[in-house]
Amino acid sequence: MSIEIRSAPHIKGTRSVEQIMRHVVWSLLPVCAFFVFQYGLSALLSLLVVTVSCLLTERFFVRQGGQSGDIGDFSAIITGLLLALSLPPGFPLWMGAVAGIVAIALGKALFGGIGFNVFNPALIGRAFVQAAFPQAIATYTPSFMPGRFYEFIPSSMTIPLMQPVSVVEWLQARQFDALAGATPLAKWKFEGVLANADDLLTSLSGHMAVGPSPVLILVCGAYLAFRRFLDWRIPAAILGSAGLTAWMLFALNDVRFPNPFFMLFSGGLILGAVYMATDMATSPVTPKGMWVYGALIGLLTVIIRYYSGLPEGVMYAILIANAATPLIEKITQPTPFGKGVLSNLGRQKKGASYPLHSGYISREDAGAVTPKKRFLFNKPKHPPKE
Amino acid sequence: MKLLSYFRGEAFQRGVHPPSCKLTASTRIRRLPFAPKVTVPLSQHIGRVPRPIVRVGQEVVRGEPIAKSDEWLSVPHHAPVTGVVEFIGLRPGVRGPWVESIVIRAHPGASQEDLWGRPRDLADATGGDILQAIWDSGMVGLGGAAFPTHAKLTVPKQAKVHTLVVNGCECEPYLTCDHRVMVEQADALVTGIRYAMRATGAVRSIVGIEDNKPDAVVAIREAIARCGRIPEGEVYAELVPTKYPQGSEKMLVMALFGVEIPAGDLPVSLGMVVNNVGTLAALGKLLPAGRGLIERVVTITGPGVAKPGDYIVPLGTPLRFVLDYAGAPGAESRQVILGGPMMGQAAASLDVPITKGMSGVLVMRGDELAWREHQKTYPCIKCAECVESCPMGLNPSQLGMLAAKREYDLMGSDYHLGECFECGCCSYVCPSNIPLVQQFRIAKQILREKAISK
Numbered sequence: 139m140s141i142e143i144r145s146a147p148h149i150k151g152t153r154s155v156e157q158i159m160r161h162v163v164w165s166l167l168p169v170c171a172f173f174v175f176q177y178g179l180s181a182l183l184s185l186l187v188v189t190v191s192c193l194l195t196e197r198f199f200v201r202q203g204g205q206s207g208d209i210g211d212f213s214a215i216i217t218g219l220l221l222a223l224s225l226p227p228g229f230p231l232w233m234g235a236v237a238g239i240v241a242i243a244l245g246k247a248l249f250g251g252i253g254f255n256v257f258n259p260a261l262i263g264r265a266f267v268q269a270a271f272p273q274a275i276a277t278y279t280p281s282f283m284p285g286r287f288y289e290f291i292p293s294s295m296t297i298p299l300m301q302p303v304s305v306v307e308w309l310q311a312r313q314f315d316a317l318a319g320a321t322p323l324a325k326w327k328f329e330g331v332l333a334n335a336d337d338l339l340t341s342l343s344g345h346m347a348v349g350p351s352p353v354l355i356l357v358c359g360a361y362l363a364f365r366r367f368l369d370w371r372i373p374a375a376i377l378g379s380a381g382l383t384a385w386m387l388f389a390l391n392d393v394r395f396p397n398p399f400f401m402l403f404s405g406g407l408i409l410g411a412v413y414m415a416t417d418m419a420t421s422p423v424t425p426k427g428m429w430v431y432g433a434l435i436g437l438l439t440v441i442i443r444y445y446s447g448l449p450e451g452v453m454y455a456i457l458i459a460n461a462a463t464p465l466i467e468k469i470t471q472p473t474p475f476g477k478g479v480l481s482n483l484g485r486q487k488k489g490a491s492y493p494l495h496s497g498y499i500s501r502e503d504a505g506a507v508t509p510k511k512r513f514l515f516n517k518p519k520h521p522p523k524e
Numbered sequence: 525m526k527l528l529s530y531f532r533g534e535a536f537q538r539g540v541h542p543p544s545c546k547l548t549a550s551t552r553i554r555r556l557p558f559a560p561k562v563t564v565p566l567s568q569h570i571g572r573v574p575r576p577i578v579r580v581g582q583e584v585v586r587g588e589p590i591a592k593s594d595e596w597l598s599v600p601h602h603a604p605v606t607g608v609v610e611f612i613g614l615r616p617g618v619r620g621p622w623v624e625s626i627v628i629r630a631h632p633g634a635s636q637e638d639l640w641g642r643p644r645d646l647a648d649a650t651g652g653d654i655l656q657a658i659w660d661s662g663m664v665g666l667g668g669a670a671f672p673t674h675a676k677l678t679v680p681k682q683a684k685v686h687t688l689v690v691n692g693c694e695c696e697p698y699l700t701c702d703h704r705v706m707v708e709q710a711d712a713l714v715t716g717i718r719y720a721m722r723a724t725g726a727v728r729s730i731v732g733i734e735d736n737k738p739d740a741v742v743a744i745r746e747a748i749a750r751c752g753r754i755p756e757g758e759v760y761a762e763l764v765p766t767k768y769p770q771g772s773e774k775m776l777v778m779a780l781f782g783v784e785i786p787a788g789d790l791p792v793s794l795g796m797v798v799n800n801v802g803t804l805a806a807l808g809k810l811l812p813a814g815r816g817l818i819e820r821v822v823t824i825t826g827p828g829v830a831k832p833g834d835y836i837v838p839l840g841t842p843l844r845f846v847l848d849y850a851g852a853p854g855a856e857s858r859q860v861i862l863g864g865p866m867m868g869q870a871a872a873s874l875d876v877p878i879t880k881g882m883s884g885v886l887v888m889r890g891d892e893l894a895w896r897e898h899q900k901t902y903p904c905i906k907c908a909e910c911v912e913s914c915p916m917g918l919n920p921s922q923l924g925m926l927a928a929k930r931e932y933d934l935m936g937s938d939y940h941l942g943e944c945f946e947c948g949c950c951s952y953v954c955p956s957n958i959p960l961v962q963q964f965r966i967a968k969q970i971l972r973e974k975a976i977s978k
Contacts, residue, residue: 141858141859141860141870141871141872141873141874142858142859142870143859143870143871143872144859144870145870145959145961145962145965146861146863146865146866146867146868146869146870146946146948146961147865147866147867147948147951147952147961148859148861148865148866148868148870148886148888149542149543149697149865149866149952150899150951150952150957151540151542151952151953151954151955153909153953153955154899154955154957155900155902155905155955155956157955158905158907158955211902250903251903252902252903252905253902253903253904253905253906253956254903369908418905418906418907418908419905419906420906421906423906423907423908423911423919423921423922424908424911424919425908425911425912428908467922471919471922471939472911472917472918472919473917474787474916474917474918474940474943475774475778475784475787475915475916475917475943476774476784476785476786476787476788476789476916476943477786477787477940477943
């Protein structure tokens with residue numbers, strides 16, 4: 139009989155990397171379905187093309203041997219879906235494919251694959267296309283267009299390496315003005331038109347150029363947080379900090395600044411807070427660090443949105459916070475058991491069943507020396523006789 | 525969800541909930557027959573190794589001392605069977621290397637009764653007398669650490685003990701020996717608690733039991749009630765929420781009193797002494813009879829055992845004999861673990877004997893282990909599961925990355941590696957399948973060797 143020798147622990151929890159990633163993909167599917175429901179065929183094709191481009195790039199780098207992990211771990215699918223959700227639905231498909239390639243190649247493979255990336259790969263891809271194709275990424279189309287399940291938004295089918303065709307004529311043919319395609323954030327920024335927060339919350343009313351419903355994303359995120367596939371602290375910190383900052387500015391000047399609910403539910407803040415910022419590899423592992431990281435993202439988002447030339451700021455805020463993550467972790471290391479300030483005072487915490495004996499406190503007050511762990515080696519050779 | 529446990533006010537922060545798998549929680553303790561040969565290793569505890577005081581060929585009676593030491597931090601050994609000393613020398617040890625042992629061949633016709641012990645009256649014994657009696661009995665902590673009990677119960681001069689905490693948590697999956705002892709030997713346990721209280725001068729004793737063993741609490745409360753008024757002080761039995769690693773004394777004190785034992789200190793710095801239920805129940809039986817520790821309750825369990833149960837096993841019984849009796853089919857069992865599955869040690873050979881600190885023998889079958897071999901090891905994805913589960917509040921993720929880079933000094937100086945007590949929660953939860961605690965063990969060993977060589 140042969141027996142195995144291993145080092146303890148000999149049992150293992152059931153959680154695996156594949157399981158975590160698979161659940162994130164499951165939870166993204168309703169969000170993607172809603173996106174397709176809003177924008178029709180173009181959105182569906184955009185999701186598919188970007189995801190397949192991410193998967194092929196991942197496969198290429200895994201084959202090359204330069205990166206760990208495999209396409210079987212579902213992480214490239216998450217990158218692809220999130221990237222597609224953060225792009226306009228009518229984004230030219232060839233540009234989407236480029237975004238996917240850049241996301242995996244520069245955002246992930248360059249650093250060594252899963253777990254080693256410093257920045258969220260999906261946002262690296264989006265940041266690249268934002269710089270390379272500024273016109274295409276700013277071109278949104280209204281949601282719930284009639285006939286969206288039978289025809290493509292014309293810009294989707296742009297010939298590779300060409301600039302997208304204008305959607306203005308296509309919109310005018312359907313009795314929409316050219317401005318119908320602007321996102322609520324862009325409308326507020328450039329025209330001073332404020333959308334109603336309730337409408338933003340569901341994304342269901344009218345032909346707004348918005349992403350999937352924030353409520354749906356929050357529900358899917360709540361499922362993940364409940365199953366502990368993402369840490370609830372990060373979205374809570376982001377939304378709290380963004381809401382608080384926006385509310386303070388709103389209280390200072392309610393003409394210049396929009397109300398905080400508009401700030402929370404417009405643009406990609408909810409998607410970013412729930413799915414992008416909580417990317418495990420690029421967020422801090424320490425509980426305190428998660429609060430700092432989230433607060434930083436919320437603050438930066440509001441500042442970029444209010445003061446910069448860009449309507450949207452979530453992407454840059456998350457990328458900057460990703461860069462700050464190692465530093466945040468370094469200054470927020472957890473306090474080990476028995477090394478905290480509270481423990482030195484001998485103070486009792488919540489959940490205690492018995493009081494400490496009163497003799498203990500008075501003994502400390504009397505200045506008795508507490509023996510350290512080393513006392514055993516300084517002991518006399520025989521037990522004391524009383 | 526951790527948020528919920530915060531609102532519930534759970535005992536100690538973090539920790540894990542492995543499946544309990546207590547197969548033998550309701551089977552009575554049974555007695556194992558005597559093996560034809562027993563092997564008593566001289567080093568079964570923390571501290572100095574005692575010297576043999578018998579010769580090869582000498583007849584020994586069950587219960588007779590066979591090894592002794594004058595060192596304070598050491599305990600004597602007693603003959604587990606009546607028989608003839610056959611061999612004194614090196615034999616396979618539990619940790620791998622061969623160790624100095626005494627091999628005794630049992631007399632086939634002997635009644636195997638303990639004729640050596642002399643009953644005594646300890647009603648008026650002082651604390652010092654009891655400590656001496658405990659020392660003579662060769663008692664060590666039966667929970668697994670095997671620290672000499674008389675040393676643990678000796679209160680340093682400058683300290684004062686007010687509370688004796690009795691550890692009945694048994695948080696390890698599979699193990700049930702402490703549970704059965706609490707249910708079946710509750711009276712002996714209360715007697716043992718009274719001796720320990722007298723030895724330490726404690727005026728209060730609290731038995732902390734995880735809430736998956738309600739019958740143990742009932743049994744102990746009944747035993748306390750049967751005693752009437754206990755002259756040494758008050759004894760309570762208390763339920764604490766089930767969670768691994770509650771059996772660590774720091775965690776149990778946190779659960780019962782809500783106070784952290786300062787890092788580097790023993791519970792005695794807060795006026796407490798923590799002891800295992802198995803140890804105190806054994807004291808309650810051995811001290812009045814004047815006997816030595818020659819047998820203990822061992823849980824023999826696991827998917828590879830046909831007759832799992834808690835057995836009274838004479839110390840020194842070879843593992844092979846124990847497993848044959850309990851029905852562990854040899855061809856299928858792939859791993860034999862001494863202790864619990866979270867912190868136990870894999871046996872290197874089936875020729876090693878049962879020792880004083882061994883609380884369980886866990887036999888895993890090959891098919892139970894097969895899935896583990898197919899699990900892939902990923903790089904750390906920084907999911908923070910380990911940080912959320914480390915009961916000592918360390919950052920295993922960071923420590924693991926430093927260990928991979930062999931930055932052992934940094935681990936010890938900046939990331940509190942010394943606080944790790946190797947409970948294995950981090951490795952248990954790691955979705956990337958990284959052997960975190962295994963790396964920490966190596967790192968701690970290297971740091972210890974460095975400290976010695978300096």
